[in-house]
Amino acid sequence: MSISINKCCMLNVGKVTYDTCLSTDGIALPVVDSARDLGVTVSRDLSPSLHISNIVAKAHKRSAAIYRTFRSHNVDLLIRAYLTYVCPLVEHDSVIWSPYSVKDIDTIEAVQRHFTKRLLNFSALPYAEQLKCLNLPTLELRDFTLT
Secondary structure, X not given: OOOOHHHOOEEOOOOOOOXXXXXXXXXXXXXXXXXXXXOEEEEOOOOOHHHHHHHHHHHHHHHHHHHHXXXXXXXXXXXXXXXXXXXXXXXXXXXXXXXOOHHHHHHHHHHHHHHXXXXXXXXXXXXXXXXXXXOOOOHHHHHHHHO
């Protein structure tokens, strides 16, 4: 099996930057600050923040697409679509990139908070009440229990 040189790069992990020039078949590999491997974005400081911001952006786009696509305002139907199309994005490989900072946890939780707030008759309720009425766990708890 041959190596795809266009997909190869060098990622320095940690505070020390090495000036070593790696090359394959005479082509120097680029030094990058982050790389994507098996769907997880790994940064040089091993912080999950970059990966979280990427998946949250995709999740917000999908949840907006659900509201644009479904003409029905049936809460059960919209929640089922959310659980089918949005939650897998947020939960994929969460064991690897498990968020530990409050900022990252709040960023992830904002996806579900924004979706439930847009449901018919749920915008006036506090977030905890919305989850209780919809029988949904917080994404923070969901990340650790379902994966």
